[in-house]
Amino acid sequence: MVTRDGCPVAVYRAMDPEPTLTDVRRFLGDRQTVLDLGSGAGRIANPLTREGRIVTAVDDSSEMLAHVVGARTICTPIANLALTERFESVLLLSHLINSKDPLPLVQSASSHLTPDGVLVIERFAPGRSWNPSVRNSGPVTIRLSDIVRDGDRIQAVTTYELKGAAWPQTWELWERNDAEVTRLLYEAGLTALHLEGQWVIAGRRQRNDGS
Numbered sequence: 001m002v003t004r005d006g007c008p009v010a011v012y013r014a015m016d017p018e019p020t021l022t023d024v025r026r027f028l029g030d031r032q033t034v035l036d037l038g039s040g041a042g043r044i045a046n047p048l049t050r051e052g053r054i055v056t057a058v059d060d061s062s063e064m065l066a067h068v069v070g071a072r073t074i075c076t077p078i079a080n081l082a083l084t085e086r087f088e089s090v091l092l093l094s095h096l097i098n099s100k101d102p103l104p105l106v107q108s109a110s111s112h113l114t115p116d117g118v119l120v121i122e123r124f125a126p127g128r129s130w131n132p133s134v135r136n137s138g139p140v141t142i143r144l145s146d147i148v149r150d151g152d153r154i155q156a157v158t159t160y161e162l163k164g165a166a167w168p169q170t171w172e173l174w175e176r177n178d179a180e181v182t183r184l185l186y187e188a189g190l191t192a193l194h195l196e197g198q199w200v201i202a203g204r205r206q207r208n209d210g211s
């Protein structure tokens with residue numbers, strides 16, 4: 001089973017949550033409520049739930065959400081999410097901010113944050129080099145190939161290998177530098193609190209910080 005955006009469910013179940021999980025924990029601190037947007041199979045949501053946080057996992061793939069354990073699950077496109085409750089932390093991981101039109105995703109994240117909540121965004125680090133590569137995540141081998149760059153647009157193939165099976169996923173993304181991310185955040189009522197390579201930490205913009 002592969003999601004609408006080409007992610008193989010079996011692979012995302014098997015992939016190691018690290019090193020992402022350690023970074024996410026560092027940014028969450030002791031915040032208890034977590035909204036994980038594009039949670040997939042719970043690679044990050046499941047361990048956060050196990051350590052006692054109250055997690056809501058959102059994805060538009062019911063096949064992915066079937067593997068989320070202990071957290072509340074909501075099957076919907078992120079842009080359509082309209083909960084009345086607010087969360088101390090919101091996760092927008094897995095480079096969803098590098099998709100073609102990320103503003104609705106960031107707006108959804110923003111609208112679900114408490115006034116002093118943090119939004120944790122994972123992007124491709126600006127200026128990273130794009131070369132064919134092979135790496136492992138748990139039992140999964142991940143090969144990057146067929147890379148084509150056109151300005152800030154990158155197209156490539158990621159092939160996931162697990163237990164003798166292979167899933168090639170052709171994707172495209174748009175690099176987002178600090179200025180572009182800052183503009184996106186501003187349009188969504190947010191401000192950058194911390195920019196660190198692949199990580200963007202944001203909070204709601206207050207009336208006295210230039211808005």
Ligand SMILES: C[S@@+](CC[C@H](N)C(=O)[O-])C[C@H]1O[C@@H](n2cnc3c(N)ncnc32)[C@H](O)[C@@H]1O
Pocket residue numbers: 003004005007012037038039040041042043044058059060061064076077078079093094096
């Ligand atoms: C690359 S997987 C990563 C899953 C998880 N964040 C992780 O780190 O393991 C991306 C997930 O985001 C979901 N997704 C992508 N775009 C989405 C959207 N607009 N609304 C809801 N889910 C989305 C896909 O269905 C997929 O499960």
